[in-house]
Amino acid sequence: MRAVLPAVFALAACAQLPQINDSLTWPPRRVPSLVELEEEVVVETRERGVDLLVVLDTSASNFHQIPRLVAAMPSLFGVLAAQRIDWHLGLITTDTERDGPRGRLVEVDGLKVLDAHTAEVAGAFARLVEAAPAQREDEQGLQAVTLTLRNRSVALQEANVGFRRKGAALHALVYTDEDDGGAVSPEEVADLFAELALAAGAPTSLSAISGTKNAGCVLRDADGDVVSHIEAGTAYVRAAEQTGGLFRSYCTWDLGPALADVGEHASLLRRSYPLSQRPRAGTLEVEVALADTVLVGLDADATVDTAAPGRACAQPEADRCFPYTYDAQQNAVVVTGWVPPKGAELTFRYELEEGAPSREEEGSAGREGGE
Numbered sequence: 001m002r003a004v005l006p007a008v009f010a011l012a013a014c015a016q017l018p019q020i021n022d023s024l025t026w027p028p029r030r031v032p033s034l035v036e037l038e039e040e041v042v043v044e045t046r047e048r049g050v051d052l053l054v055v056l057d058t059s060a061s062n063f064h065q066i067p068r069l070v071a072a073m074p075s076l077f078g079v080l081a082a083q084r085i086d087w088h089l090g091l092i093t094t095d096t097e098r099d100g101p102r103g104r105l106v107e108v109d110g111l112k113v114l115d116a117h118t119a120e121v122a123g124a125f126a127r128l129v130e131a132a133p134a135q136r137e138d139e140q141g142l143q144a145v146t147l148t149l150r151n152r153s154v155a156l157q158e159a160n161v162g163f164r165r166k167g168a169a170l171h172a173l174v175y176t177d178e179d180d181g182g183a184v185s186p187e188e189v190a191d192l193f194a195e196l197a198l199a200a201g202a203p204t205s206l207s208a209i210s211g212t213k214n215a216g217c218v219l220r221d222a223d224g225d226v227v228s229h230i231e232a233g234t235a236y237v238r239a240a241e242q243t244g245g246l247f248r249s250y251c252t253w254d255l256g257p258a259l260a261d262v263g264e265h266a267s268l269l270r271r272s273y274p275l276s277q278r279p280r281a282g283t284l285e286v287e288v289a290l291a292d293t294v295l296v297g298l299d300a301d302a303t304v305d306t307a308a309p310g311r312a313c314a315q316p317e318a319d320r321c322f323p324y325t326y327d328a329q330q331n332a333v334v335v336t337g338w339v340p341p342k343g344a345e346l347t348f349r350y351e352l353e354e355g356a357p358s359r360e361e362e363g364s365a366g367r368e369g370g371e
Helices: 066-083 121-131 141-150 154-159 186-200 234-243 256-267 359-370
Strands: 008-014 037-043 049-056 086-093 169-175 204-210 217-220 226-230 247-249 270-274 285-289 294-299 321-327 332-336 345-350
Touching (some): 049 256, 066 121, 066 256, 141 234, 169 186, 204 256, 234 247, 247 256
Parallel strands (some): 169 204, 294 321
Antiparallel strands (some): 008 037, 270 332, 321 332
8 A cells, every 4th residue: 555645445355246348238237256356445535636836937028928827817717617626726936036935925915825716716816916026036937846845944834834735736837938047957846746746646747838948939919020039948848848747838929728728737637546456457347436426437448349338438427437547567546537536435346366365365374474
């Protein structure tokens, strides 16, 4: 059992009936079997949500283009609302000078963390942006992200309380017209995000709206007139690549589609559930019990012959099914795109891989070894 997954496992072997995807019925029915199946039950204790950290360049060169970001934010909020997930959003700047914000969330009138329940959220975000202090030195967005997420000082912990949640996914978005000028490398950021993903049992990534990699770009307004020449955003693009995030060009005048893409990407949640034993190929069954229904798992890697016809599981809770994959290397069931909400009960049934001892056999061996 991996300690990074805050879930409760109840393990028991039982002679259950294996699940068969019958092309004539839905949901799939069970038929008798003489094979004893392993059964593991997980109660999901993590929140089904994402924490979004917006990293804003407030330098003089970017100042007049910040309204473009603010005007496009409803596209992101709209996607998050459509996905019906729980989200938090905080704003920091790329200023890491000693007397600057240094990773502290921007706050206005006691508000520093926006969420799905924030009234007139686009306007609330605009007020946070207006309250963000102007940048005086080189942009150091990667260091600012690191300071916020490592959260090592007591002052920073107090300033950012309420933003990060246990088990929530994490997505950072950098908006800048210049490359990173700090000492923190994209590789260090990728290592930090991997560490946070392991600790939370949820995905992490960083996206960037900046100049292109190794080259700048020309920003033109809606009429095609040149507004400014933008520096390359090499460090930010590399950080996005190495954390599995997105890169979108700063030089696209309408940022609405870019922010919609970021919202979609941040909403693609993923959960991994390690198994205690190795299942024999083709025998794994997965179910999720919600308060009022049971959802049947469909192996996304299964052939057409074994998949239920016409069941894409685009709306899992309505379709009463959800896609999953089995990660043989990690010996884990991976649910992607839709994740079980807090309180859901997941059941995994499978035949043991040939040669693998059952829990009863392992327990017997342990008792004999102790005598």
